Every structure is written in C-alpha cells, then in structure tokens.
Amino acid sequence: MRLFNYSLLLLSLIILSGCNAKKEKEKNTASLSDRYKNDFYIGTALSADQIEEKNPAVDSLIKKEFNAITAENIMKSMFIHPFKDQYDFTLSDKFIAYGEKNKMFIHGHTLIWHSQLAPWMQKIKDSTEMKAFMKDHITTIVTKYKGRVDSWDVVNEALNEDGSLRKSIFLNTLGERYLVDAFKFAAAADPKVDLYYNDYNNEEPAKREGNINLIKKIKAGGGKIDGVGIQAHWKLQHPSLEEIEKSILAYSALGIKVAFTELDISVLPNPKDLNGADVNQNFESNAKMNPYPQTLPDSVQVKLAERYASIFKLFLKHKDKISRVTFWGVHDGQSWLNDWPIKGRTNYPLLFDKNLKPKKAYNSVMELKETKQ
Numbered sequence: 505m506r507l508f509n510y511s512l513l514l515l516s517l518i519i520l521s522g523c524n525a526k527k528e529k530e531k532n533t534a535s536l537s538d539r540y541k542n543d544f545y546i547g548t549a550l551s552a553d554q555i556e557e558k559n560p561a562v563d564s565l566i567k568k569e570f571n572a573i574t575a576e577n578i579m580k581s582m583f584i585h586p587f588k589d590q591y592d593f594t595l596s597d598k599f600i601a602y603g604e605k606n607k608m609f610i611h612g613h614t615l616i617w618h619s620q621l622a623p624w625m626q627k628i629k630d631s632t633e634m635k636a637f638m639k640d641h642i643t644t645i646v647t648k649y650k651g652r653v654d655s656w657d658v659v660n661e662a663l664n665e666d667g668s669l670r671k672s673i674f675l676n677t678l679g680e681r682y683l684v685d686a687f688k689f690a691a692a693a694d695p696k697v698d699l700y701y702n703d704y705n706n707e708e709p710a711k712r713e714g715n716i717n718l719i720k721k722i723k724a725g726g727g728k729i730d731g732v733g734i735q736a737h738w739k740l741q742h743p744s745l746e747e748i749e750k751s752i753l754a755y756s757a758l759g760i761k762v763a764f765t766e767l768d769i770s771v772l773p774n775p776k777d778l779n780g781a782d783v784n785q786n787f788e789s790n791a792k793m794n795p796y797p798q799t800l801p802d803s804v805q806v807k808l809a810e811r812y813a814s815i816f817k818l819f820l821k822h823k824d825k826i827s828r829v830t831f832w833g834v835h836d837g838q839s840w841l842n843d844w845p846i847k848g849r850t851n852y853p854l855l856f857d858k859n860l861k862p863k864k865a866y867n868s869v870m871e872l873k874e875t876k877q
C-alpha cells in the first residue's frame with residue numbers, strides 16, 4: 505500500500521514538472537507577432553543602431569517579437585537625399601536587407617514631409633522646381649525599392665488640428681494639387697505597393713473630417729491611396745476608445761486599410777498648451793513634469809497595462825479593417841518621448857522597459873490572445 509502511494513506521488517510529480525516545463529517553453533517562445541499572426545502585423549520602428557544590429561540583445565528581441573518594421577528616421581528626406589543630385593542609400597539598403605532576411609513586412613517612412621527636410625530643399629521657392637523635386641525624390645526612392653517595400657507613407661502630416669491643410673513648403677509652392685501628384689508619382693513608380701497617408705491626431709473629430717476630405721480629394725483627382733496611418737501617439741486617458749472606433753469605421757468606409765503606425769502611450773504630464781506630435785514644440789523641464797525619473801510606480805504600470813489592453817481589444821474587434829499595428833520604438837529607453845516635448849525626461853510608453861524586460865502592459869496585450877479566437 506505504502507509502495508503504491510509512493511509511486512502515485514512520484515507519477516504526479518513527473519506530470520507536474522512536465523506541465524511546468526511546457527508552460528516555461530511556451531513563455532520563452534510566445535511572442536506578440538506570433539500571437540497576433542492571424543489578426544494584423546505587429547511592427548516596430550528601428551533606429552539606425554538597430555538596423556545595423558549593434559546590440560545583440562535588442563536584435564534578438566526585435567526578431568522574436570515583431571514581424572513588421574519602419575525606419576524611425578533614416579528614410580526621411582534629409583538623410584536619404586541630403587543634396588540635390590545626391591542620394592544616400594547606405595542605411596536604407598541595410599534596413600531593407602534586415603526586413604528581407606527576417607521575412608518582415610517592410611514599411612517606408614516617409615516620402616513627402618515638411619519636417620526633417622535637407623537644407624537645400626528648404627530653399628525651394630518656385631513651383632516648377634518643387635514639382636521637379638517631388639517627382640525625382642518619389643520616383644527615385646520608390647523605383648529603387650520596387651517590389652521590396654510593402655507600403656509607403658507617401659505624404660506625412662499635411663493637416664492642421666482643425667482639419668485644414670497645413671501651410672507647408674509644399675502647399676505654399678504648389679497648392680493642394682501636390683497631394684494628388686505625390687500619390688500619382690508613387691503609384692507610377694511601383695503600381696503594386698500600398699500607398700498611405702499618415703498623420704497624428706487624425707482620430708480627433710475635426711482632423712478626422714479633414715483627413716476624410718483629403719482622402720476623397722486624392723481619389724477624385726485620380727490618385728491611388730490604399731490606406732490611412734493613424735500614428736497613435738496617445739496618452740493614458742486620451743483619446744477615447746469611442747473616437748478611435750469611430751475613426752476605424754469612418755476610414756474603412758472609404759474602402760481603404762487602417763494602420764496604427766507609431767503607437768506609444770505617454771504616462772507623463774503634458775505642458776498645458778501642447779497638443780499633437782509636432783517636434784518643433786519644446787517646453788522647460790522641472791521635477792513636477794518628470795515625476796518618475798527612476799522607476800514607474802506599480803499603480804501606473806497597471807494603468808498603462810489596462811489602457812493597452814482596452815486599445816488592443818478594440819483593434820481585435822476590428823481586425824478585418826486593420827492591416828498593421830506598429831510601436832514607435834522597441835523599448836522605453838529608445839523612445840522619442842524621453843526628449844519631447846521636454847528634453848531629458850524618463851517616459852515609459854512601450855511594452856518593453858529600458859532593460860528589455862516585458863512590462864505588465866506586454867502581458868496584458870499577450871493575454872488577450874491566450875484563448876483561441
């Protein structure tokens with residue numbers, strides 16, 4: 505009898521350790537991109553160092569967790585086209601090679617943007633010269649990566665908060681016709697690649713209306729537009745899920761894809777008169793504005809996890825309309841939000857902390873997909 509009990513105990517222990525080992529293995533191999541593989545791409549923005557695989561730990565995290573990539577800076581015009589007759593494709597070639605090697609969805613960011621322009625571009629005053637620049641810039645880059653880039657941000661941030669057109673160098677020299685032209689040049693260079701318009705705060709009612717009109721105008725003018733990018737530089741309380749959902753529905757009703765292209769959630773206080781993601785706005789720092797310089801209190805970790813869970817729940821509800829969800833960076837240490845709108849703060853907007861450890865927010869996003877859907 506005693507021998508029987510002993511054997512039973514031993515058997516139970518063996519089964520239990522088998523289960524634990526299985527759970528442990530699942531924990532080590534489970535990843536965001538794998539969990540969401542039947543829903544939408546899960547992407548990240550890569551810095552120049554990450555494209556060059558300089559840090560092996562960061563590199564293996566990227567390869568494990570993400571199946572889509574965007575270059576955070578190196579494809580912007582000042583880097584890729586520094587002089588009128590000179591392009592620099594050194595880093596963009598490496599970026600494309602990285603995506604191909606790892607079988608990732610490759611997104612190009614960005615062709616026409618008023619910010620981060622090379623100094624020579626800022627001097628263009630004449631409409632003929634500007635149109636020639638746009639044609640050369642778009643055609644050269646899109647042709648070079650034809651069939652290798654999966655989607656492009658053709659125009660970035662052309663709208664004001666009230667939905668009117670931003671008085672950018674492009675609008676000032678060419679009038680609103682530049683929008684249709686940009687999309688036409690891109691489609692002519694690669695007819696199969698997906699073309700997006702990308703902006704921040706375009707889930708807010710007034711800007712959303714402006715964005716819808718803009719998309720309609722591009723279509724009416726004969727431009728090919730396949731999707732809208734909602735950047736999603738969001739906060740713990742704002743925007744509401746209701747406005748996000750209205751936006752998904754309104755944009756997809758236009759027959760285009762919706763992508764969340766630069767997702768991060770700031771947990772820090774904002775200067776009062778700041779709205780949006782305009783990098784030209786900067787404010788003074790003080791202790792009140794940088795409340796968590798060492799670690800994020802657990803209560804805020806929990807809030808961030810809940811916010812991410814509610815957002816991803818909504819994304820899953822509309823997964824048939826959403827093509828991609830991309831985080832604006834791999835880990836907190838790299839986020840642009842540590843230096844904007846106030847320099848030198850410590851923010852915690854992503855799913856991995858600066859030591860590359862998954863946060864509660866990571867678990868909350870993963871747990872939504874634990875049960876089979």
Ligand code: G3I
Pocket residue numbers: 576577619620704735766781782783840
């Ligand atoms: O290239 C210089 C380098 O030579 C110099 O040593 C260094 C010193 O600070 O600065 C480097 O430039 C920085 C650049 O990133 C590249 O690292 C700029 O100072 C810095 O302002 C710039 O910030 C980027 C910002 O766009 C500029 O527009 C952020 O990293 C990037 O995350 C941010 O991304 C934008 C999206 O493209 C569009 N939507 C909004 C989003 C957040 O602003």
